[in-house]
Amino acid sequence: MILLDGKSLSKKIKSTLSKKVEKIVSLNYRAPHLVAILVGSNPASQTYVSAKEKACDEIGFNSSVIRLDENISQENLINKILEINLNNNIDGLIVQLPLPKHIDEYSIIESISIEKDVDGFHPMSLGKMVIGEPCFLPATQYGIITLIEENKIETNGKNCLVIGRSNIVGRPISILMSRNSKFANATVTLAHSRTKNIENLTKEADIIIVALGKANFLNKDMVKEGVVIIDVGTTRIKSNKTKSGWRVVGDVAFESVKQKSSYITPVPGGVGPMTIVSLLKNTMLSYERKNNLNL
């Protein structure tokens, strides 16, 4: 069993990015700049945004967090986004979700310039991804693909089961895994809440990507020997072993499944850190495109 260690891979990638930033700055250019918009005071959103800010600091990116009152009107939020779209000193813009209920998330995402859509959630980015045109890959999916590539996992012609059809995880990764590309080319099945007899599918799968949000859903009796497991789920459960009284677990019963796996991501420390680092990679890509650099 090989652990797909997102924590250590993301460190490696951050170090490469950091060296690029050093080079950029030494040439007297400005550093890449990622902006996050945070509306309201959702504690989980604050944690995510802080983690992104910290990651930017670590590698020398400029980062700004624009904190807006949770009563902001949709129009004013869009105006703020349009202002950032036009600001040539900003390379990437993310709007932390979820947004307050009076704001239509789709309208917000659609108003982000696709040149700065480093989250890859804009429909134009997704459409380009579907047809294989250059685009910002959504950060979680980009992270998964990078884990697969860096570990040289064979995916060509393999049966890949994606569990969960959300727009932000399951569906995009199902599309990417079946692309005609070296670390893709899998025969992909997308399972979801209406799927019957999921065990029949999990037992046949060479690669399973789970994004359900159901703690410990996948156990060892459901998988075959040698399976590759990518666990995107995160659920907070009570724990008397941590200071906070909580710990985060994935959709996979890790201790049980790891024995049968050839590769497996831990939770935490698997896909999570890869998501943040992919956001940084997209921001660097945006910077390089805008300035016609290839560092």
Added chain:
Amino acid sequence: MILLDGKSLSKKIKSTLSKKVEKIVSLNYRAPHLVAILVGSNPASQTYVSAKEKACDEIGFNSSVIRLDENISQENLINKILEINLNNNIDGLIVQLPLPKHIDEYSIIESISIEKDVDGFHPMSLGKMVIGEPCFLPATQYGIITLIEENKIETNGKNCLVIGRSNIVGRPISILMSRNSKFANATVTLAHSRTKNIENLTKEADIIIVALGKANFLNKDMVKEGVVIIDVGTTRIKSNKTKSGWRVVGDVAFESVKQKSSYITPVPGGVGPMTIVSLLKNTMLSYERKNNLNL
């Protein structure tokens, strides 16, 4: 076995559209208008465009075909498209593919206004489809979904196998069949050239959608009793039974497979006529949206 008769269903839909046009015209509005751009003199393209023109005529739509020399520059072609985008008397624009090799098809499709993209090939239309936002569904896929809906075929939780991952057929229909929607909600597997042991998959499938372009690829030994078959393939083969010396066959060995099917599309007369009528439906939808009508 029930024949999924696209020819007769498309006639029914055309008759409904025709009545709408009569009503529109009786209210002294202009009729919906579909424009096709045809570059060069590819015989198959000419046939397709003529069929679309004829279908428009039948139901009272205005239609124009803009025939352009095959040496036209990409820039001039895009300028023509931008002109049509701005013309308020035109509701739908299709650019017949393939285009001459010196023209980048993606750039052409991207230059079509998404409000007039009745083919549904624009990346923005595809992206909206992925996340379930209102959009023009690509015509072939829309036609398949309509065949399923009108025949009230149960798809919920069924195993649906899509064979072929092209951007214009296989991939979009795989996305649509797994949507959370009444005549979708299937567990979809997308198979392609790298898929191993395709027979294992075809034998397990409740619904098979084939879009390979390999004459008579799917035979009765590959499918299970009661399967639903949607055949999108068309291949011209020599025949001494037709005046032209050619006939069109699908990807499914129809005579052999029909015995085991619960529903099956013939070729020709299945998906083909549904594609054209879906283009007309999209054009009507564009007209209604633009004029705030709901007829």
